[in-house]
Amino acid sequence: MKLQQLRYIVEVLNNNLNVSATADSLFTSQPGISKQVRMLEDELGIQIFGRSGKHLTHVTQAGHEVIRISADILSKVEGIKSVASEYTQPDEGKLRIATTHTQARYALPEVISGFVKKYDKVSLHMYQGTPAQISDAAAKGEADFAIATESLHLYNDLIMLPCYHWNRSIIVRKDHPLAKLENLTIEDVAAYSLVTYVFGFTGRSVLDKAFQRANLKPKIVFTATDADVIKTYVRLGVGIGVVATMAIDPEQDKDLVVLDASHLFEQSTTKIGFRRGTFLRGYMFDFIERFAPHLNRDIVTKAMLLKNNDEIENLIGDITLPVR
Numbered sequence: 001m002k003l004q005q006l007r008y009i010v011e012v013l014n015n016n017l018n019v020s021a022t023a024d025s026l027f028t029s030q031p032g033i034s035k036q037v038r039m040l041e042d043e044l045g046i047q048i049f050g051r052s053g054k055h056l057t058h059v060t061q062a063g064h065e066v067i068r069i070s071a072d073i074l075s076k077v078e079g080i081k082s083v084a085s086e087y088t089q090p091d092e093g094k095l096r097i098a099t100t101h102t103q104a105r106y107a108l109p110e111v112i113s114g115f116v117k118k119y120d121k122v123s124l125h126m127y128q129g130t131p132a133q134i135s136d137a138a139a140k141g142e143a144d145f146a147i148a149t150e151s152l153h154l155y156n157d158l159i160m161l162p163c164y165h166w167n168r169s170i171i172v173r174k175d176h177p178l179a180k181l182e183n184l185t186i187e188d189v190a191a192y193s194l195v196t197y198v199f200g201f202t203g204r205s206v207l208d209k210a211f212q213r214a215n216l217k218p219k220i221v222f223t224a225t226d227a228d229v230i231k232t233y234v235r236l237g238v239g240i241g242v243v244a245t246m247a248i249d250p251e252q253d254k255d256l257v258v259l260d261a262s263h264l265f266e267q268s269t270t271k272i273g274f275r276r277g278t279f280l281r282g283y284m285f286d287f288i289e290r291f292a293p294h295l296n297r298d299i300v301t302k303a304m305l306l307k308n309n310d311e312i313e314n315l316i317g318d319i320t321l322p323v324r
Contacts, residue, residue: 003077005040006070008033009048013067014140017049017056072277075141079279086281092121093281098134098143099126101226103270106246107324108147111290119283130198130225138273144284146273147291150205158273160309161300163292164322165269167262168207169248171234171241178240179257186264190216193239195230198223207242210265231256246324269321276304294319 008022012033015021023030041048048063049056059067085093099108104126116124127134127143131150138146138158146158149166170189172178178188190211199205211218221239224230227247234241234256241256248258272288272295274280280288285297294316303312 001040001043002036003074005036006073008036009040009063009067010071010074012037012049012056013059017058019056071141075275075277078141079277082279082281086279089121090282091119093283094123094125095145095284095287096125096127096143097145097147098137099128099147100131100134100149101128102244102247103147104128105227106244107270108291111287115283115287115290118286122283135273138275141275144274144278145287147270148273149268149270156308157276158309159276159278159304160271160273160312161288161292161295161303162313162316162321163270163272163295164324165267166244166246166324167267168242168265169245170259170261171231171243171248171253171256172259173235173237174255174257176240176257178259181259184259184261184264186210186214186216189240189242189261189264190214190218193219193221194242195222195224195233195239196220196242197227197230198225206266206268267323280304292322294321 008026011022011026012019015025019030019033023033026033037048044066046062046066047060048066050058050060082093097108108126112124112126116122127137129137131148134143134146134148135158137143147163170178170184178184178192181188196207199208208218219239222230222233224233227243230241230243231253233239242261245260245262248256272291280300285300288295288300289297299315299319303315306312306315
């Protein structure tokens with residue numbers, strides 16, 4: 001049994017059983033992967049993958065267990081390398097962050113600016129995607145940190161740390177009837193066409209729940225993953241916008257009227273997540289604390305020792321989270 005074989009079967013699953021795509025991602029040949037997978041199956045005396053001719057069709061029950069353990073082994077191997085690097089090259093390495101556009105555009109710039117100035121030998125990579133893609137990247141080890149508001153709860157193998165609360169604002173053109181309204185209600189919002197986030201993005205589910213509680217159906221005419229795109233279509237008169245308050249720039253958006261909607265919707269919580277068993281380098285602890293100052297090294301270390309995310313919530317529960 002070789003580590004290379006374990007890596008192959010994990011990546012085959014990550015590439016949806018497409019051996020050709022797996023070969024491309026690992027910069028090797030398709031026949032080579034197929035041969036090594038067969039050799040591993042012969043050694044273990046089981047089938048890891050079901051087949052139809054030359055094509056892989058599914059993962060067997062035994063295969064799921066083998067791949068799960070293989071992923072843990074590969075993660076621990078990476079952890080060993082990280083331990084060595086922490087002592088030989090403490091300020092060198094890489095940091096991969098998966099997040100949404102809103103976090104990348106509005107919450108992270110100042111954090112990353114300070115981080116790269118201090119750790120100029122750390123290669124920082126940022127991936128943007130849907131919350132589900134972000135969580136999946138962290139769960140598979142393709143990202144060190146996942147930063148998002150939604151979907152992180154789907155992955156129990158991630159340690160999830162609450163960072164800050166946030167809420168929403170309604171944005172309208174200056175000539176819109178709501179522009180001069182003082183006491184905004186959910187009925188007022190429901191009366192107009194809405195431009196907002198795609199479902200599953202940036203707390204969108206909270207918005208939908210607010211309308212459901214009021215027995216109202218929102219008139220959503222346009223959705224986007226990017227707050228700046230939402231603003232563009234509000235300016236065009238497509239509808240009124242519902243965006244994260246932190247996505248509003250007082251200078252750049254001064255042509256729009258901003259109406260506080262925090263009393264209409266439950267606040268959302270952005271979290272940072274990483275795989276259980278991950279060895280955090282010193283600069284990783286520093287990044288977390290820069291993003292969420294209450295998450296110092298002591299708190300994060302304690303959270304890593306807890307059994308589940310409910311216990312982590314209790315640990316963080318006594319700390320007042322900032323609101324953005």
